[in-house]
Amino acid sequence: MAEPKPAQPQASAQQASTPWHNPLRDSRDLRLPRIAGPCSLVIFGVTGDLSKKKLLPAVYDLANRGLLPVNFGLVGFGRRDWTNEQFAAFVEENVRAHSRTPFNEATWKFLSGGIRFVQGTFDDPAAFQRLSQTVSELDSERGTQGNHAFYMSVPPRAFPTVSKMLRDSGLSHSQSGAWRRVIIEKPFGHDLQSAKELDRVVSDVFDPGSVFRIDHYLGKETVQNLLALRFANMMFEPIWNANYVDHVQITMAEDIGIGGRAGYYDGIGAARDVIQNHLLQLLALTAMEEPVSFSAADLTAEKTKVLSAVRVPHDLAHTTARGQYAAGWQGSEKVIGYLDEKGIDPNSRTETYAAIRLDIDTRRWAGVPFYLRTGKRLGKRVTEIAVVFKRAPHLPFEQTATRELGQNAVVIRVQPDEGITLRFGAKVPGTAMEVRDVSMDFNYGSSFTEASPEAYERLILDVLLGDPPLFPTTREVELSWEILDPIEQYWATLGQPQPYRAGTWGPKEADEMLAREGRMWRMP
Numbered sequence: 001m002a003e004p005k006p007a008q009p010q011a012s013a014q015q016a017s018t019p020w021h022n023p024l025r026d027s028r029d030l031r032l033p034r035i036a037g038p039c040s041l042v043i044f045g046v047t048g049d050l051s052k053k054k055l056l057p058a059v060y061d062l063a064n065r066g067l068l069p070v071n072f073g074l075v076g077f078g079r080r081d082w083t084n085e086q087f088a089a090f091v092e093e094n095v096r097a098h099s100r101t102p103f104n105e106a107t108w109k110f111l112s113g114g115i116r117f118v119q120g121t122f123d124d125p126a127a128f129q130r131l132s133q134t135v136s137e138l139d140s141e142r143g144t145q146g147n148h149a150f151y152m153s154v155p156p157r158a159f160p161t162v163s164k165m166l167r168d169s170g171l172s173h174s175q176s177g178a179w180r181r182v183i184i185e186k187p188f189g190h191d192l193q194s195a196k197e198l199d200r201v202v203s204d205v206f207d208p209g210s211v212f213r214i215d216h217y218l219g220k221e222t223v224q225n226l227l228a229l230r231f232a233n234m235m236f237e238p239i240w241n242a243n244y245v246d247h248v249q250i251t252m253a254e255d256i257g258i259g260g261r262a263g264y265y266d267g268i269g270a271a272r273d274v275i276q277n278h279l280l281q282l283l284a285l286t287a288m289e290e291p292v293s294f295s296a297a298d299l300t301a302e303k304t305k306v307l308s309a310v311r312v313p314h315d316l317a318h319t320t321a322r323g324q325y326a327a328g329w330q331g332s333e334k335v336i337g338y339l340d341e342k343g344i345d346p347n348s349r350t351e352t353y354a355a356i357r358l359d360i361d362t363r364r365w366a367g368v369p370f371y372l373r374t375g376k377r378l379g380k381r382v383t384e385i386a387v388v389f390k391r392a393p394h395l396p397f398e399q400t401a402t403r404e405l406g407q408n409a410v411v412i413r414v415q416p417d418e419g420i421t422l423r424f425g426a427k428v429p430g431t432a433m434e435v436r437d438v439s440m441d442f443n444y445g446s447s448f449t450e451a452s453p454e455a456y457e458r459l460i461l462d463v464l465l466g467d468p469p470l471f472p473t474t475r476e477v478e479l480s481w482e483i484l485d486p487i488e489q490y491w492a493t494l495g496q497p498q499p500y501r502a503g504t505w506g507p508k509e510a511d512e513m514l515a516r517e518g519r520m521w522r523m524p
């Protein structure tokens, strides 16, 4: 499939001058807020976990920040027999519970005036006709001008059905030149073949430039800041290569279990859930060359190059590790094991922990392993990218002086304590020459007065603006499956994943994997 082109035939003057569109523009423009034009957002799966905790609050936060137009409509599509008022009460409850910004009556009055609910199932043509009628009514009542975005916050198996229904009901295209866009949640497929099939269905229905595949990690401030760290500074890029870097560790650890998501998670597992998307995107941004600009085309060109150069080691028995959480303690809370979670097959072989080593066959990264790990019910919630440097070739100190000296590292702290840490050796004050590791920290909270928006705020706004750089392309998705598929195929030949106690840092196998290569996982 051709790479999606920026979908902006109706781009407003504001939209056309966003930093992503023209990196050379006057720097004063950077302070202009990017405000969406008239439109509505339709959420399928609006009663689900993601919608309640992230999407509805993000829409409200955008409204509260003044980034939605007065001509905005929010439509929920769901199975419940709700009136518009009942749905509005549901939105309000979740907004009050999960929004980042404080509840404001004036914002709520504006937003709730455009809230509508359409009752139905995904395979009911009549429900899609009602949806069509509802968005047309919003066009006349709220002035949404026929511009509609459809968010598929639904189980992945429902993506094809909803796409076809949007086509058959005439909602996927506008006759009047207005825009239609679709937002598809991850995971996009469960392997390369299914991703290609899904892509065929979606591209049969929508124009390539109207498809936005969400990877919410790309909407995180700290992830975008990785680009600033690398390409807005002089001091990091010269050492960001195999001459200086020993290895890279990308960690996404969660302290939660699978919660109420058994139906989605079992059979999918940790690697398909987050390595195929979030962690490989982090790897791509860490390892790629400098893009010519931050346009979608230039960014994806560099990410694609690096993902194409990723090599999966042959010896998967020694370069990958899987685990499954057993009962344990999460802080002071006693928690059950994965196999005892509601809705999980008691013989399930689904991994809740995965670690893999990848290599990148480029001059910049030859011989530098990238270790990726993720897991549920680990010691704490933390996501970070640690670039660990080689040891100094010679230390002009007595050995005893450097006993506590590790390796230099640049750690991009994606969450929760957002920032960047530099680790290096410093002399311990005193009469002896003793060198010990210290940290130099950049924290968002103490350096900026601006608060970080939630990832979904940024990404929903970008869809409404038709701004595609932060959305992975089909090619990126396919390359990521090409990387993961051989690993999944190998794991499918194995028995039960190794159990690890909840609240610990994963299975012993993962520690052994690094120890064999003379390395250790960082303790974040």
Ligand SMILES: NC(=O)C1=CN([C@@H]2O[C@H](COP(=O)(O)OP(=O)(O)OC[C@H]3O[C@@H](n4cnc5c(N)ncnc54)[C@H](OP(=O)(O)O)[C@@H]3O)[C@@H](O)[C@H]2O)C=CC1
Pocket: 044, 045, 046, 047, 048, 049, 050, 051, 078, 079, 080, 120, 121, 122, 123, 152, 153, 154, 155, 156, 158, 185, 186, 187, 261, 264
């Ligand atoms: N939850 C999360 O943290 C994250 C989720 N995602 C992705 O987001 C998507 C949604 O996930 P999540 O919210 O957790 O899933 P949930 O299972 O919590 O929600 C699914 C939603 O789809 C609705 N639904 C399911 N089948 C039908 C149907 N036949 N007709 C109408 N509605 C239907 C459900 O309605 P009802 O309430 O009536 O059952 C519910 O609103 C998935 O693709 C997931 O991979 C991505 C990142 C994080």
Ligand SMILES: O=C1O[C@H](COP(=O)(O)O)[C@@H](O)[C@H](O)[C@H]1O
Pocket: 254, 273, 274, 383
């Ligand atoms: O995509 C997913 O991400 C969440 C974690 O997101 P975060 O922004 O809180 O790091 C994860 O819990 C979920 O399993 C996965 O589908």
